Amino acid sequence: MRLNDRANDALREVRIETGFSHHAEGSCLIRMGGTEILCAASVEPKVPPFMRGQGRGWVTAEYGMLPRATHTRGDREAARGKQSGRTQEIQRLIGRSLRAVADRTAMGEMTVTLDCDVLNADGGTRCASITGAYVALSLAFRRLVANRVIATVPLLSQVAAVSCGLVGGTAVLDLDYAEDSGAEADANFVLTQTGIVEIQGTAEQAPFSEPQFLELLRLAKLGTARLFEAQRAALA
Numbered sequence: 001m002r003l004n005d006r007a008n009d010a011l012r013e014v015r016i017e018t019g020f021s022h023h024a025e026g027s028c029l030i031r032m033g034g035t036e037i038l039c040a041a042s043v044e045p046k047v048p049p050f051m052r053g054q055g056r057g058w059v060t061a062e063y064g065m066l067p068r069a070t071h072t073r074g075d076r077e078a079a080r081g082k083q084s085g086r087t088q089e090i091q092r093l094i095g096r097s098l099r100a101v102a103d104r105t106a107m108g109e110m111t112v113t114l115d116c117d118v119l120n121a122d123g124g125t126r127c128a129s130i131t132g133a134y135v136a137l138s139l140a141f142r143r144l145v146a147n148r149v150i151a152t153v154p155l156l157s158q159v160a161a162v163s164c165g166l167v168g169g170t171a172v173l174d175l176d177y178a179e180d181s182g183a184e185a186d187a188n189f190v191l192t193q194t195g196i197v198e199i200q201g202t203a204e205q206a207p208f209s210e211p212q213f214l215e216l217l218r219l220a221k222l223g224t225a226r227l228f229e230a231q232r233a234a235l236a
Contacts, residue, residue: 002172002179003176003178008170008171008172008173008219009172009173009219009222009223010173010174011032011162011173011174011223011226011227012032012033012034012035012174012176013031013032013033014030014031014032014226014227014230015030015031016028016029016030016031016132016135016230016231016233016234017029017030017031017234018135018139018234018235019139020038020040021038021040024040024041024042024115024136024140025041025042025043025112025139025140025143025144026040026041026135026136026137026138026139026140026141026142026143027039027040027041027136027139028132028135028136028139028234029119029132030128030129030131030132030135032124032127032128032131032174033122033123033124033174033176034120034121034122034176034177035118035120035121035122035123035124035125035128036118036119036120037116037117037118037119037125037128037129037132038115038116038117038119039114039115039116039129039132039133039135039136040114040115040117040136041112041113041114041115041133041136041137041139041140042112042113042115042140043110043111043112043140043144044110044111044112044113045109045110046109046110046111047109047110047111048111051109052109054109055105055108055109056104056105056107056108056109057102057104057105057107057108057109057110057111057112057154058099058104058110058111058112059095059098059099059102059104059111059112059114059137060095060111060112060113060114061091061092061094061095061098061113061114061115061116061129061133062091062113062114062115062116063087063090063091063094063116063117063118063126063129064077064087064115064116064117064118065087065117065118065121065125066117066118066119069118069119069120069121070121090125090126090129091116093126093130093190093198093200094114094116094126094129094130094133095114096197096198097130097133097159097161097190097197097198098114098130098133098134098137098159100159100190100192100197101134101155101156101157101158101159101192101197102137102154102155102156103154103155103156104154105154106150106151106152106154107150107154108150110149112137112140114133114136114137116129116132116133121177122176122177123163123175123176123177123178123179123180124162124163124174124175124176124180126161126188127160127161127162127163127188127190128161130159130160130161130190131160131161131162131227131230131231134158134159134160134231135231135234135235137155138153138155138231138235139235141153141154141155157192157193157194158192158193158228158231158232159190159191159192159197160190160191160224160227160228160231161188161189161190161191161224161227162174162188162189162220162223162224162227163175163180163186163187163188163189164186164187164189164216164217164219164220164223165179165180165183165184165185165186165187165216166183166184166185166186166208166212166216167179167182167183167184168184169184171212171215171216171219172219173219173220173222173223174223183204184203184204184205184206184208185201185202185203185204185205185208185212185216186201186202186204187199187200187201187202187213187216187220188200188201189216189217189220189223189224191220191221191224193228199217201213201216
């Protein structure tokens with residue numbers, strides 16, 4: 001039985017509070033169960049050197065965890081003087097996911113940086129970061145439209161992410177930390193309303209079958225459909 005008698009195809013409670021960061025062009029605090037992440041979008045009227053003169057924008061991301069976001073205190077990466085490989089991998093994933101739905105030509109030459117800071121971690125932090133970052137990015141683009149910097153919101157689709165896994169031989173949606181740490185297999189699905197952006201899947205014990213993978217994908221589609229609804233409600 002899952003925590004709080006949650007069904008195998010049920011998300012944890014999802015709450016998205018917009019405008020959480022007072023100074024960012026767009027921001028939200030996303031809560032998925034015990035995972036809480038502050039997502040903030042910052043706009044700069046320039047692009048990286050490798051993109052200058054192309055007339056296109058850039059969307060990138062940074063990710064970090066507060067020292068007591070987990071059960072035991074973790075060192076600040078700034079104090080260690082370098083980011084971990086996990087941090088670099090996650091923030092690249094967030095950036096790729098948001099670039100997949102941004103019309104960078106319509107943006108013009110500007111950079112939007114999405115800062116995703118984990119306040120409390122209980123599994124699925126990269127997925128919640130992507131889901132919340134979409135809301136923050138949307139709000140930033142809306143502000144640019146209101147200020148007549150750009151003509152329309154340059155987003156092609158929604159994007160959201162959710163984890164699925166095999167726990168006790170059963171496919172389940174939106175793993176918390178306890179489920180993730182004991183899963184036989186787990187996968188992160190980044191989906192739009194019409195397609196797949198990225199899938200990260202790993203067998204922790206024995207290989208899993210194609211039918212099992214397809215069941216995980218089915219659950220991910222159900223989960224992201226509900227996350228799209230939560231995003232729309234937050235942006236309404």
